[in-house]
Amino acid sequence: MDNDPAVCDSTRQDTDTRPTSRLPGYFRLTISERVETLVAQGRLTEEDAELLASEFAGLPLTTADNMIENVIGVYGLPIGLGLNFVINDRDTIVPMVVEEPSIVAAVSHTARLVRDAGGFRVDADPPIMIGQVQILDCPDPEVARETLLAHRDAILDLANSLQPNMVARGGGAKEIEARVLGTNGASAVTMVVLHLLVDTCDAMGANLINTMAEGVAPLVERLTGGRVHLRILSNLADQRLVRARCDIPVALLNWKGFPGSEVARGIAEASLFAEVDPYRAATHNKGVMNGIDAVAIASGNDWRAIEAGAHAYCCRSGRYRPMSTWHLDEEEGVLRGRLEIPIQVGTVGGPIRLHPTLKVLYKVFGIDDASELARIMGAVGLAQNLAALKALATEGIQSGHMALHARTVAATAGAEGDEIERVAQQLIAEGDIKVQRARAILASRNL
Numbered sequence: 183m184d185n186d187p188a189v190c191d192s193t194r195q196d197t198d199t200r201p202t203s204r205l206p207g208y209f210r211l212t213i214s215e216r217v218e219t220l221v222a223q224g225r226l227t228e229e230d231a232e233l234l235a236s237e238f239a240g241l242p243l244t245t246a247d248n249m250i251e252n253v254i255g256v257y258g259l260p261i262g263l264g265l266n267f268v269i270n271d272r273d274t275i276v277p278m279v280v281e282e283p284s285i286v287a288a289v290s291h292t293a294r295l296v297r298d299a300g301g302f303r304v305d306a307d308p309p310i311m312i313g314q315v316q317i318l319d320c321p322d323p324e325v326a327r328e329t330l331l332a333h334r335d336a337i338l339d340l341a342n343s344l345q346p347n348m349v350a351r352g353g354g355a356k357e358i359e360a361r362v363l364g365t366n367g368a369s370a371v372t373m374v375v376l377h378l379l380v381d382t383c384d385a386m387g388a389n390l391i392n393t394m395a396e397g398v399a400p401l402v403e404r405l406t407g408g409r410v411h412l413r414i415l416s417n418l419a420d421q422r423l424v425r426a427r428c429d430i431p432v433a434l435l436n437w438k439g440f441p442g443s444e445v446a447r448g449i450a451e452a453s454l455f456a457e458v459d460p461y462r463a464a465t466h467n468k469g470v471m472n473g474i475d476a477v478a479i480a481s482g483n484d485w486r487a488i489e490a491g492a493h494a495y496c497c498r499s500g501r502y503r504p505m506s507t508w509h510l511d512e513e514e515g516v517l518r519g520r521l522e523i524p525i526q527v528g529t530v531g532g533p534i535r536l537h538p539t540l541k542v543l544y545k546v547f548g549i550d551d552a553s554e555l556a557r558i559m560g561a562v563g564l565a566q567n568l569a570a571l572k573a574l575a576t577e578g579i580q581s582g583h584m585a586l587h588a589r590t591v592a593a594t595a596g597a598e599g600d601e602i603e604r605v606a607q608q609l610i611a612e613g614d615i616k617v618q619r620a621r622a623i624l625a626s627r628n629l
């Protein structure tokens with residue numbers, strides 16, 4: 183390593199006392215050296231290091247057997263660290279669990295760029311989730327809607343009586359909404375939909391919201407004269423938005439012989455493509471979620487919920503749009519990135535209580551609450567998107583992908599240690615990145 187990562191980054195002037203997330207040469211260390219670096223920084227204990235190295239680090243079978251049904255084993259994925267992040271002036275190391283080779287390296291690269299530009303600014307709304315109650319067969323749907331609104335306090339009191347602990351922590355049901363919705367045509371149906379707006383504090387909140395939605399159903403039926411049908415949270419968590427931004431002077435974007443101004447213009451043009459074309463927006467957003475999902479898994483969160491909410495939010499105008507945009511401010515010479523999506527996450531409950539590795543990863547995150555986790559995800563999504571657009575707008579995505587892919591192919595063919603890099607280099611040089619060819623290289627030891 184070319185510096186001592188255990189000390190705070192002296193190039194930054196802020197009040198954050200966390201150890202630096204800037205660890206040059208980290209990728210060259212062995213796995214145990216990487217873990218020891220975290221111990222030296224005071225993020226982990228020797229006991230945590232031992233756990234990471236143990237064969238039970240993934241998940242003990244007995245614990246797995248209590249998590250879902252019909253368990254036959256556990257499934258491993260690599261944990262990598264997104265480095266270099268500075269988010270709201272805080273140095274942050276981001277654990278990421280993902281199988282796609284280039285994601286961690288790419289996000290660390292762009293986090294470094296943004297770090298040099300002052301870091302990410304991210305804000306998150308309070309953790310308000312929506313519980314839905316569907317009411318059918320109301321004698322008069324409009325009157326039912328008004329009656330529900332008139333009984334707001336009774337509905338909220340009943341909902342909160344079901345979750346006293348959450349209320350004691352300052353959370354609970356805070357507001358209601360009611361809408362009349364309908365279908366047209368021969369078998370037209372009109373329904374009233376009640377929303378419970380619930381502050382879930384540091385929980386993702388699915389279970390507690392569902393309990394509330396089910397619990398208020400008898401009162402809702404009495405008030406409306408209708409029949410309550412579904413009672414379930416909505417994953418369109420549009421009260422719980424995260425907004426991330428970064429402003430990068432174009433000079434910082436000089437890369438592999440491409441002038442920064444050209445890279446910045448290319449990124450802005452790529453962003454425009456996603457803004458006008460849903461086909462491109464889907465892939466653009468996939469790049470954003472590459473990072474966010476990896477953090478969701480590393481923090482024991484429900485990435486399907488986050489995906490569902492984020493994509494639904496992208497359709498709010500009636501057309502599918504990108505989660506992030508990039509604009510080149512020619513006058514100031516600055517590339518401005520903006521991201522806005524709902525992020526529904528928790529830092530308590532669910533697998534977080536059960537999974538031994540998650541406890542260690544939370545120490546690496548060093549987060550205080552679910553809002554901070556959501557803010558980290560916002561920054562990671564924007565950084566991951568920048569990495570993809572920067573590559574696409576310059577040399578194309580394949581050269582970076584192929585370099586990492588070649589290492590996987592070499593390892594699959596049986597290469598070990600230093601051999602992996604040498605076989606990978608030869609595969610790239612020959613432009614034939616196949617397991618069969620890697621085996622042949624290894625067999626001839628023609629390195």
Ligand code: MEV
Pocket residue numbers: 282465466467468469470472570571574579
């Ligand atoms: C690949 O996992 C993600 C990208 O396709 C994202 C993008 O095109 O913006 C590279």
